[in-house]
Amino acid sequence: MGGIIIESEFFNGINNLKDFNMIRFLIASELRLKLLLSIYKSSKSIKELELEFNKKSSNISRGLNELKEYNLITRLPDKKFSITSSGFLLVENLDHLMINFENIDKKSEFWENHTINSIPNKFLKELSLFNDSxxxxxxxxxxxxxxxxxxxxxxxxxxxxxxxxxxxxxxxxxxxxxxxxxxxxxxxxxxxxxxxxxxxxxxxxxxxxxxxxxxxxxxxxxxxxxxxxxxxxxxxxxxxxxxxxxxxxxxxxxxxxxxxxxxxxxxxxxxxxxxxx
CATH class of the missing domain: 3.30.870.10 (Endonuclease Chain A)
Incomplete structure (x- = not known):
């Protein structure tokens, strides 16, 4: 399985050990990263993720449970998995390598203290405009x-x-x-x-x-x-x-x-x- 290389500059400005460990946890597994990015785009069921990645149910379930333990995703009443505030912030950071991580971090408490579940996934990314607010x-x-x-x-x-x-x-x-x-x-x-x-x-x-x-x-x-x-x-x-x-x-x-x-x-x-x- 191929690895994922992220330039060292990506970590510049990350002075919060929790943030660093979470990023390291995510990029250490290609499947975990792919699962999170897929759920970031739209809520998915285990079956949909199995078909998307052609992986066994046990592998998908293990990856999802690991993401849940870090509060990056949550399971909805309809049994689909959706991104959390923490997961949204983390993907934003990965997706926009040129964004100053320290600036996003200053806003993270605001996002994490409020609910975003009612916001369609496709619009969460657009609300990143408030990272500069x-x-x-x-x-x-x-x-x-x-x-x-x-x-x-x-x-x-x-x-x-x-x-x-x-x-x-x-x-x-x-x-x-x-x-x-x-x-x-x-x-x-x-x-x-x-x-x-x-x-x-x-x-x-x-x-x-x-x-x-x-x-x-x-x-x-x-x-x-x-x-x-x-x-x-x-x-x-x-x-x-x-x-x-x-x-x-x-x-x-x-x-x-x-x-x-x-x-x-x-x-x-x-x-x-x-x-x-």
């Missing part, structure tokens, strides 16, 4: 700092693209003001339940009025990823959920780099196309 956190002195930073930047925006799995009247009122004051536009993906809450709480009928004036375009779906994602002409942000599906408003990924903001808008368009393909 700033993490805005609550503090004892500024408990609402992420929300305040978000609202300030929304109020200075014009065109807004949003994946909305939660309802907040504060958010919606700020968005209405922004659209009206800046002659802006909102492109919104949400669920029927969230939409009903928006309409119910909108006593001034801003939402319906802005829809009539073609300032809001919305798309209702049965199920969306558990990410509160926003991209505008000036910034992009990302809030996630804890494993118990409780929304976490205490931490936010934030980017205002022009190129990354464009990338974020492309992510939104790609996700919208995926939902309605």
């Amino acid at each position: 700033t993490i805005i956190k609550s503090s004892p002195m500024e408990f609402s700092k992420p929300i305040n930073v978000y609202l300030k930047n929304i109020s200075q925006s014009k065109d807004i693209f949003m994946i909305l799995p939660i309802y907040s009247k504060i958010f919606m009122d700020c968005i209405y003001d922004t659209i009206i004051n800046h002659n802006g536009y909102l492109d919104l993906i949400t669920t029927k339940d969230i939409f009903d809450l928006i309409i119910k709480s909108d006593s001034e009928k801003y939402f319906k009025s802005l829809v009539r004036n073609k300032k809001i375009n919305y798309y209702l779906v049965e199920d969306i990823a558990n990410i509160f994602f926003t991209a505008t002409n000036t910034f992009s942000s990302l809030f996630l959920f804890f494993d118990n599906l409780v929304f976490d408003n205490s931490e936010m990924f934030f980017i205002d780099d022009e190129n990354l903001v464009k990338h974020a808008i492309r992510f939104y368009d790609s996700y919208k196309s995926y939902l309605f393909e």
Whole structure:
């Protein structure tokens, strides 16, 4: 069986022994690496992996169990195996050898503390754009700092693209003001339940009025990823959920780099196309 050669420069900047040992564990076995990369692309059953790699069930099972022990994959209720936050981060590092590992490592705790299971695998890779973001956190002195930073930047925006799995009247009122004051536009993906809450709480009928004036375009779906994602002409942000599906408003990924903001808008368009393909 052929080996896999990775240049020594790959390990530059890795000063965390746990990270180093995990990478060494992964690349020590060609089958383990292939299994992880396959599951990274899409969730797979043991049978599908057997056919893909033409290996015995016992070999596949052993490799999967080893990856599970390192919390790189998890088994879903439908018996398929899916990538975890840790596995996603590790594959990102392997896939992008030129990315500064130290930079990803700074964000790893954020990903690992939240659930990403509802995000389609094909889009996890695209969310790596937030590896170059700033993490805005609550503090004892500024408990609402992420929300305040978000609202300030929304109020200075014009065109807004949003994946909305939660309802907040504060958010919606700020968005209405922004659209009206800046002659802006909102492109919104949400669920029927969230939409009903928006309409119910909108006593001034801003939402319906802005829809009539073609300032809001919305798309209702049965199920969306558990990410509160926003991209505008000036910034992009990302809030996630804890494993118990409780929304976490205490931490936010934030980017205002022009190129990354464009990338974020492309992510939104790609996700919208995926939902309605």
